[in-house]
């Protein structure tokens with residue numbers, strides 16, 4: 001089966017200068033793939049390039065069965081095309097409309113009239129039921145993150161990019177939210193590419209893992225293997241990998 005997302009030799013960066021080099025990465029149906037790495041490794045840049053918000057600088061990028069146009073096309077067109085195909089991106093800052101209620105934010109994520117998708121999203125995050133009339137700007141960090149995920153889910157995504165959902169959240173909140181991400185992949189068959197700094201929590205729900213270091217893949221493998229080889233993971237963060245290990 002073809003992957004939902006495929007990057008082959010992708011270079012990504014800003015103003016023509018790469019910060020991510022020669023990246024090969026795939027995400028399959030129902031798969032949760034964690035993209036890890038220390039600050040500045042290139043994780044956010046990778047997600048922005050996949051969702052068309054940055055032009056890729058080289059290589060091949062296939063999202064949901066179709067190639068993604070490069071920098072010759074306007075960003076808005078690339079991003080809109082990808083959203084129509086079923087790509088959802090939950091950015092680091094969650095991109096909520098603070099002056100709108102939680103319910104209004106949620107409905108903005110769904111196709112017009114798709115109340116069933118809104119209800120399904122609420123089933124994944126039942127706490128949002130009681131918050132639906134409150135302005136998004138008044139929600140706690142954890143509640144805002146639930147809302148951002150639920151809004152993405154309301155669009156019935158086939159591929160979900162999640163950028164550091166743990167940012168500013170207590171570890172306990174992250175431990176509660178991540179299993180829901182796993183359940184979304186299991187229940188809907190969506191593929192998930194998850195950027196995360198809380199490594200043990202990400203490893204607990206991921207199928208496969210890529211660790212970026214200075215824009216290049218330092219290690220990749222099954223999450224179950226890396227859960228047993230924490231030493232290898234730590235070395236990849238520190239740039240101290242022995243290739244024979």
Ligand code: ATP
Pocket residue numbers: 014019037038039040041042043044045046
């Ligand atoms: P973090 O975990 O800290 O969010 P990251 O792995 O997501 O880090 P990126 O944000 O992708 O890393 O940054 C990769 C590199 O690109 C860094 O060296 C960063 O300084 C650089 N960078 C990020 N945004 C820009 C920009 N708008 N213009 C130029 N360089 C940028």
